[in-house]
Amino acid sequence: GIQVEQSPPDLILQEGANSTLRCNFSDSVNNLQWFHQNPWGQLINLFYIPSGTKQNGRLSATTVATERYSLLYISSSQTTDSGVYFCAVIGGGADGLTFGKGTHLIIQP
Amino acid sequence: NAGVTQTPKFRVLKTGQSMTLLCAQDMNHEYMYWYRQDPGMGLRLIHYSVGEGTTAKGEVPDGYNVSRLKKQNFLLGLESAAPSQTSVYFCASSRFGLSTEAFFGQGTRLTVV
Numbered sequence: 001g002i003q004v005e006q007s008p009p010d011l012i013l014q015e016g017a018n019s020t021l022r023c024n025f026s027d028s029v030n031n032l033q034w035f036h037q038n039p040w041g042q043l044i045n046l047f048y049i050p051s052g053t054k055q056n057g058r059l060s061a062t063t064v065a066t067e068r069y070s071l072l073y074i075s076s077s078q079t080t081d082s083g084v085y086f087c088a089v090i091g092g093g094a095d096g097l098t099f100g101k102g103t104h105l106i107i108q109p
Numbered sequence: 110n111a112g113v114t115q116t117p118k119f120r121v122l123k124t125g126q127s128m129t130l131l132c133a134q135d136m137n138h139e140y141m142y143w144y145r146q147d148p149g150m151g152l153r154l155i156h157y158s159v160g161e162g163t164t165a166k167g168e169v170p171d172g173y174n175v176s177r178l179k180k181q182n183f184l185l186g187l188e189s190a191a192p193s194q195t196s197v198y199f200c201a202s203s204r205f206g207l208s209t210e211a212f213f214g215q216g217t218r219l220t221v222v
């Protein structure tokens with residue numbers, strides 16, 4: 001099946017810093033989503049972005065499908081941005097989302 | 110508009126007991142999914158459904174059964190719970206399958222002792 005690799009696995013930043021999270025995938029995709037899992041375990045939809053660029057406030061994402069990667073940018077980090085960020089894709093003949101192992105982000109005050 | 114709602118939120122089972130997890134969505138979505146999340150891992154697909162009356166196996170289906178008798182509901186059953194099934198279970202739905210956004214419930218934390 002399709003492989004999804006996220007980097008870095010862990011990231012610790014000070015409040016106000018910017019960050020870039022990367023998602024590489026091994027096959028062409030029909031669907032790519034970014035999620036934030038907050039400390040209470042809820043999965044929050046950030047972006048549905050199989051290709052192109054989107055922005056939502058301090059967050060933006062870019063997917064370059066032909067090169068099989070996606071980037072999530074977080075600017076001016078806040079402590080509420082802490083949690084795990086997951087990239088998930090549908091591709092390689094799969095019928096549901098395949099998740100990466102996530103990037104664990106800690107924003108310190 | 111509640112989105113995707115899972116019942117219960119927490120449960121402790123003894124080995125060998127059975128239980129059913131309920132997922133309900135009010136978005137009139139065709140596709141529904143059950144995932145499990147283990148520590149330090151992303152989510153893995155257990156079973157899914159492409160419409161009322163249909164079910165199909167995902168990546169880790171063993172030990173689970175599912176039913177989709179009504180479009181808005183997707184049930185996940187454990188016939189004889191094992192400690193290896195201790196996990197957080199998430200239900201999701203999407204309007205269609207491959208090219209539409211999926212939305213997740215709040216999760217069910219299940220412990221099998």
